[in-house]
Amino acid sequence: MREQRGMELPEKDTKGKDRRDTLEHPTVKDFLNRQLSEDGISVEAVQNFLYKGPRENQADDLTDFDWRDVFNITDRSLRLADRYLECLVLDKFESCDDEIQLTQRALSVLEDNRFWAGVVFPDMYPWTSSLPPHVKYKIQMDIDVVEKTNKIKDRYWDSGPRADPVEDLQYIWGGFAYLQNMVEQGITRSQVQMAAPIGVYLQQMPYPCFVDDSFMIILNRCFPIFMVLAWTYSVSMTVKGIGIVLEKELRLKETLKNQGVSNAIIWCTWFLDSFSIMSVSIFLLTVFIMSLLSPVAFGFGTEYLVRFEEQGLGLQWSNIGNSPMEGDEFSFLLAMHMMLLDAGLYGLLAWYLDQVFPAVDCLNITFYENQITACLGHNGAGKTTTLSILTGLLPPTSGTVLIGGKDIETSLDAIRQSLGMCPQHNILFHQEQPQTTAGFQVPLMLPALAFLFLISAPVTWVRFVPLGGMQRKLSVTIAFVGDAKVVVLDEPTSGVDPYSRRAIWDLLLKYRAGRTIIMSTHHMDEADLLGDRIAILSQGRLYCSGTPLFLKNCFGTGFYLTLVRKMKTIQSRGGRCEGTCSCAPKGFSVRCPAGVDEITPEQDLDGDVNELTDVVSHHVPEAKLVECIGQEFIFLLPNKNFKQRAYASLFRELEETLVDLGLSSFGISDTPLEEDAPPEGQAPHEPEEPSIALNTGVRLDLQHGQALLVKRFHHTVRSRKDFLAQIAFPATFVLVALTLSVIVPPFGEFPALTLHPWIYGQQYSFFSMDEPGSERLAVLADVLLNKPGFGNRCLKEQRLLYGGISTGGKLLVLPITGKALVGFLSDLGQIMNVSGVWFNNKGWHALVSFLNVAHNAILWASLPQDRDLEEHGITVISQPLNLTKEQLSEITVLTTSVDAVVAICVIFAMSFIPASFVLYFIQERVTKAKHLQFISGVSPTTYWLTNFFWDIVLVLGSTGNRKKFEFQSLY
Incomplete structure (x- = not known):
């Protein structure tokens, strides 16, 4: 249809027909072709565009796009634009009957993001025809675009202005300030019946220079917990370990009080003790800061070296005493000085410690030929150091060693020709056979030594390395x-088996002749057996030295008298039942008629204990019975105040009355340093046959499993930790999770806030006027400084805050030229007076509060003189809409957070149960109970299966009521 309408239009257009006829004229066509040839346009193309006939009659070499296509495209574009323009609402204002209706309408429009603001006049009604003198109005906007009204400023002050255009200036970019300015200007024009004489502009107050330290902002949140954790252990150990808790537990505090020590003295001593411990940490920190530790000084010096390299200067002699940082007094040269000072301090400290804590101190001892001298002492007594000095491994700081009349400091090479040593560690060539190692050190081995150590015992070699022994x-x-x-x-028998130990003993005793053997050991029995002389060292000093007999006489306790009682046979008569009757009914004592009398021999110990003790004590009153095991009685006979006749008479009486006393033998022995090892070749003790039948196989495993279950049962019942971990804590966390799952987070509601300066308390403001001679500005200044004053409260003593007012026109500074002066004078009549509001954005609502102050001042300055200024005013209230999209999203986030907390509680609850199971096995391992059960015959399979069965039973018991407490999934 459109195409047909487009075809009819040119027929009615006679001018169009004339144009087409003109283009058909040859002269015109030739002229136009010459004129349009530069633009690439021909007359044929124009005729084709204006063609009105059927499209099939158009020339094939020309495009088929003509005026009809343009008409159709234009028609479709206009219709499409008309359809889209129907969606635009040109009426941006809607009126509502009351505030409730406005809120509901705003929330519905806000869902489509088509709501900007709502203005409510609470003191005006639909039938009101004029404004009241004091106009109160409320602006409702989305909470996303205005400041929240539940706070008026930041809780904590921080450096820097609130100048972020999105986060800190929401009243500007959200449009609240613009809407407030329009409404209050409209109120002013309505009250004074004239256009607003003075404009208002906003300006944020300048802020001084500050340091934007983002690290401190981050540290502000974690620094307190770091400080608490840093001192928690020190304080807790001070309270516990110094004595406050420990002395109360041990009743020491009460004991001191009973002895007359006052409570004040006790607390003072605790304080001094704690302070002395803390002072050590303070001293170490001070030493660290002073670079008295060489690594600290070296690290600081390296840091300054790198900083000079970063600056492209490098460390030079000209800047070695300077710092690359401005205001810093430390330098690389000072770091070098501190390292030199550290070297001196370390040297002084080493010399002092070497003099105060010597390894060997004033040692004077003589070793004899054909003797073995055993050196005894605890770890760190100086045995190894002494032997190292004797062999030349360590030089003595003072004194000397003479071996065969030769000084070890001057003739060490000659001494080593006849010196052999065996240190604590094995010095061997591990890649060689033992025969090769020994043969390398001496061409001719002693036959006895080779037979004793290399041939007599079978040896297993691994990569030609012998075993440790x-x-x-x-x-x-x-x-x-x-x-x-x-x-x-040096400890020749350490790390060897008893057989090899005995072999080494025999070697030392066999080859003692013609040699001076010096050995160190920790074993008292070894020194007693091998040593011709024993030297005891303690803290680097020689405690005592002498033969074993001499040492025993000096420090021994006496002799051991061993009495062995003999066994005697006793004939006992008893009955043996051969019948099938019950021989011993419960509650009766009868003789079995089927019983047969028989005589059974029994063994018993002969001799009376009291009689033997009396005999020994009669001759040696100081004798003590120290041991009574089986047939043996061991008495200790002291060697002090030794009475030879008393001992002789005791031995004589024992020999004469041996049988009468019931003894088989007796003996006397010296008190050994340690008991001797059992002799070699002794036959192993044959175990006795058990008197009861033993379970084996599956029955034994079942018995072990039953015993383990009983043990776990008693452990679970008696252990409070298991009760808390398996029942109390999981139940508590599950209860918390269930409680949190039903808690509905409260909706955030923001109250209505009247915007006026005095919400910030008493602060200071300033006022300035750039045109003191202006009459209108003088009136404005008068209403600000006198009555009614700042804002709409008439309080003479009120000092306003968080802002300021600047009135007067802005004077332009122009170059004094004729043209500029004429232009300035021509535009001077169009310049209006402007009131500037300077605000400090540290107060969230200072901007709009002082904007209201400015409009009130303009209103009062513009009112006629017959009006009462104290009755007129403008009050603005900010009330963000509740239940906005932002709040709904916050509720969603809170709900998700609650779900996360519930999940964490459930995870904690379920983690306590397996943790308690693991804790039991850890305790078993620490207390060696598990090892004891394994060596007692419990198989690992039985142990683990039984404990697994018990744990599964507990888990099933705790999850048996899961349907009762079932709730919806958290995810």
């Missing part, structure tokens, strides 16, 4: 080769 024996062998006259052995 064989390595030790080989090291001892090497110490004797080469016809060594002085042999130094």
